[in-house]
Amino acid sequence: MGSITFNHVFKQYKGESRPAVNDFHLSIEEGEFLVLVGPSGCGKSTTLRMLAGLEEISDGELYIDDKFVNYVSPKDRDIAMVFQNYALYPNLTVYENIALGLKLRKTAKYDIELRVNRVAKILEISHLLDRKPSQLSGGQKQRVALGRAIAREPQVFLMDEPLSNLDAKLRAQTRAEIIKLQSDLKRTMVYVTHDQVEAMTMGTRIVVMKDGVIQQVAPPRQLYDEPSNLFVAGFIGSPQMNFVNGTVTLEEGSYFFSNKRMKLLIPRRYDDQFKRMDRSVRNVVLGVRPEHVILKAEEADDEERGFVSSSVQMTEVTGADSYVYVNVGESKIIARTDPGITYRKDDKPAIGFNMAKIHFFDENTGASLAIGGDEG
Amino acid sequence: MLLSRLRRITFFDFALVLGFTALAAFMSLPIIFILNHAFKPTNELFLFPPRFFVQNPTFSNFEQLFLHATNATVPFSRYVFNSVVVVTMTLVSVIVVSTMAAYVLAKYRFHFKQIILSMITLSLMFAPETVGIPRYLIISGIHLNNTYLGHVLPALASPIAVFMLVGFISQIPNELLEAAKIDGASHVGIFARIVLPLSVPAIATISIFTFQGVWGDVETSTLFMQDETMRTLAFYVNSLLSGLQNSVAAQNVAAAAGLLMFIPNLIIFLLFQRKVLETMIHSGIK
Ligand SMILES: Nc1ncnc2c1ncn2[C@@H]1O[C@H](COP(=O)(O)OP(=O)(O)O)[C@@H](O)[C@H]1O
Numbered sequence: 001m002g003s004i005t006f007n008h009v010f011k012q013y014k015g016e017s018r019p020a021v022n023d024f025h026l027s028i029e030e031g032e033f034l035v036l037v038g039p040s041g042c043g044k045s046t047t048l049r050m051l052a053g054l055e056e057i058s059d060g061e062l063y064i065d066d067k068f069v070n071y072v073s074p075k076d077r078d079i080a081m082v083f084q085n086y087a088l089y090p091n092l093t094v095y096e097n098i099a100l101g102l103k104l105r106k107t108a109k110y111d112i113e114l115r116v117n118r119v120a121k122i123l124e125i126s127h128l129l130d131r132k133p134s135q136l137s138g139g140q141k142q143r144v145a146l147g148r149a150i151a152r153e154p155q156v157f158l159m160d161e162p163l164s165n166l167d168a169k170l171r172a173q174t175r176a177e178i179i180k181l182q183s184d185l186k187r188t189m190v191y192v193t194h195d196q197v198e199a200m201t202m203g204t205r206i207v208v209m210k211d212g213v214i215q216q217v218a219p220p221r222q223l224y225d226e227p228s229n230l231f232v233a234g235f236i237g238s239p240q241m242n243f244v245n246g247t248v249t250l251e252e253g254s255y256f257f258s259n260k261r262m263k264l265l266i267p268r269r270y271d272d273q274f275k276r277m278d279r280s281v282r283n284v285v286l287g288v289r290p291e292h293v294i295l296k297a298e299e300a301d302d303e304e305r306g307f308v309s310s311s312v313q314m315t316e317v318t319g320a321d322s323y324v325y326v327n328v329g330e331s332k333i334i335a336r337t338d339p340g341i342t343y344r345k346d347d348k349p350a351i352g353f354n355m356a357k358i359h360f361f362d363e364n365t366g367a368s369l370a371i372g373g374d375e376g
Numbered sequence: 377m378l379l380s381r382l383r384r385i386t387f388f389d390f391a392l393v394l395g396f397t398a399l400a401a402f403m404s405l406p407i408i409f410i411l412n413h414a415f416k417p418t419n420e421l422f423l424f425p426p427r428f429f430v431q432n433p434t435f436s437n438f439e440q441l442f443l444h445a446t447n448a449t450v451p452f453s454r455y456v457f458n459s460v461v462v463v464t465m466t467l468v469s470v471i472v473v474s475t476m477a478a479y480v481l482a483k484y485r486f487h488f489k490q491i492i493l494s495m496i497t498l499s500l501m502f503a504p505e506t507v508g509i510p511r512y513l514i515i516s517g518i519h520l521n522n523t524y525l526g527h528v529l530p531a532l533a534s535p536i537a538v539f540m541l542v543g544f545i546s547q548i549p550n551e552l553l554e555a556a557k558i559d560g561a562s563h564v565g566i567f568a569r570i571v572l573p574l575s576v577p578a579i580a581t582i583s584i585f586t587f588q589g590v591w592g593d594v595e596t597s598t599l600f601m602q603d604e605t606m607r608t609l610a611f612y613v614n615s616l617l618s619g620l621q622n623s624v625a626a627q628n629v630a631a632a633a634g635l636l637m638f639i640p641n642l643i644i645f646l647l648f649q650r651k652v653l654e655t656m657i658h659s660g661i662k
């Protein structure tokens with residue numbers, strides 16, 4: 001119950017030059033917490049709305065529980081949806097807001113009362129049941145919207161950026177509650193957000209989208225460690241991954257990454273990939289996360305391999321970590337460092353990369369050069 | 377609380393309040409006059425210089441009004457009854473038809489929608505006089521002369537009501553309707569449970585001017601009702617006044633009739649105006 005299958009689904013709005021959702025092909029298992037993430041306008045909401053039945057599917061098939069539902073109306077899909085602006089009925093009390101779905105489904109009155117009260121208790125909104133939505137704070141509205149969704153006990157929950165109108169503290173708290181709620185209820189969840197932190201903390205699997213196209217589908221850890229292209233690598237993680245352009249050359253049986261400022265020995269696991277690329281000069285992008293950048297307070301020693309000198313632009317202390325922004329030639333690189341060591345502007349620390357943790361991407365296509373062969 | 381507010385009053389506030397009070401007092405003069413006039417005995421009616429306030433109030437003007445009608449072929453109460461029936465039927469049907477039309481025009485996508493909206497806007501421009509003859513042809517063509525429907529039908533299609541409601545309903549967030557759809561509401565359910573309650577301020581507004589239009593309307597009675605028993609109070613008062621224009625004796629009847637026509641307008645206005653404010657405050661729609 002609650003499994004979902006998208007079979008090459010497209011959405012083409014009238015008058016738009018390109019599809020809002022382009023060949024969305026994915027299976028979601030029952031009970032899964034799936035997060036759709038991507039920049040604004042990438043088609044997340046459209047995908048969710050097609051799943052809800054609020055938007056027509058232009059091409060492809062959609063199945064819920066192996067049932068073909070392209071033409072099934074929203075109320076018959078056994079789903080519930082939480083909207084970004086909560087969409088509480090302003091003319092009804094909190095109780096009536098939560099009860100309406102049950103009432104319209106001809107649930108017995110005592111059963112409605114039972115369920116509304118139970119839901120209210122779980123969400124700690126029992127004392128608000130007689131209020132109108134206009135008398136609630138943002139966080140309370142959010143809870144009522146959640147309550148309305150879970151009262152009906154649907155097979156699938158759909159949430160479209162439900163936390164983006166809350167302040168940071170409340171957002172973190174509600175995030176945890178939604179995770180708990182979903183694991184208690186064991187229902188399928190499809191959750192849309194533009195916030196990669198939210199995506200990483202909540203999803204058991206994450207779909208990264210861009211311009212209507214799925215970029216990668218993976219669990220959070222894998223998404224972080226093995227991004228399948230430049231876009232995913234840059235989108236997931238904050239501060240974002242550092243990118244350095246350069247070329248790959250073969251010297252005495254070993255591959256080297258080099259540009260004007262640096263020359264690095266590439267780990268053996270990339271050898272097969274580079275062998276397959278038959279161009280004489282191979283333009284690539286090296287990607288390395290801030291935590292895999294190594295800064296050494298003393299200036300670079302020419303003897304030491306893999307280290308070059310850099311120039312500090314600024315430092316950002318977040319508390320547990322501090323991030324140092326440095327320039328190496330034309331490349332700007334962010335390094336996570338121990339906050340115990342202070343770097344000042346125009347300091348010239350030596351910089352190197354943890355070569356076991358670097359990524360390579362094809363400069364032309366953006367595709368990762370490590371798919372399948374990456375053992376971290 | 378009061379004191380702290382008092383302290384904040386500036387000269388500008390003071391001047392503003394004073395100005396508006398004076399304006400309001402000035403605007404209410406006709407109302408005060410109508411009210412007093414209706415209760416003046418004949419000698420006071422013709423007093424010179426005329427006075428605003430009545431000295432010895434009397435009901436004799438009303439007695440005369442009712443008596444006068446009773447002398448005619450149709451009793452006064454019949455006109456009142458007709459007016460009440462016509463106004464009620466028109467109000468209910470204008471609200472039902474206009475809100476339903478406006479909901480669909482505001483929230484659904486269908487062919488020729490833009491053309492229909494333009495036509496509604498266009499029809500706002502017609503002066504009522506220009507449609508008198510075509511209306512007459514239609515009403516008599518479908519044999520609605522001397523029926524209540526003949527009163528209601530011409531007022532039923534109210535472009536101004538639809539126009540206003542379309543503007544209002546399109547401001548209701550789509551998510552609300554979608555949430556109701558997912559909750560299991562049918563089209564009618566969404567309309568009745570969400571759209572209609574949220575449109576109350578706009579409905580109150582269109583009710584006010586629909587009421588005023590129909591309550592004071594003499595056209596349908598003049599053009600479509602040949603049978604005196606089917607004519608409305610507005611028609612009766614109107615013919616009374618125009619028939620007695622130069623008669624000194626009838627000024628008291630006119631004074632009473634004037635008040636009688638005015639009072640329901642006032643009541644409706646106060647009733648719905650409160651509703652307009654109330655719903656705006658409590659709806660939570662900004
Ligand atoms: N009703 C619509 N008509 C035309 N284009 C739309 C409509 N809704 C969304 N779009 C377009 O489809 C794309 C995806 O939108 P959406 O799914 O809302 O993005 P997201 O939720 O990821 O921010 C956007 O380019 C947007 O402009």
Ligand SMILES: [Mg+2]
Binds near residue numbers: 041044045046
């Ligand atoms: Mg969106």
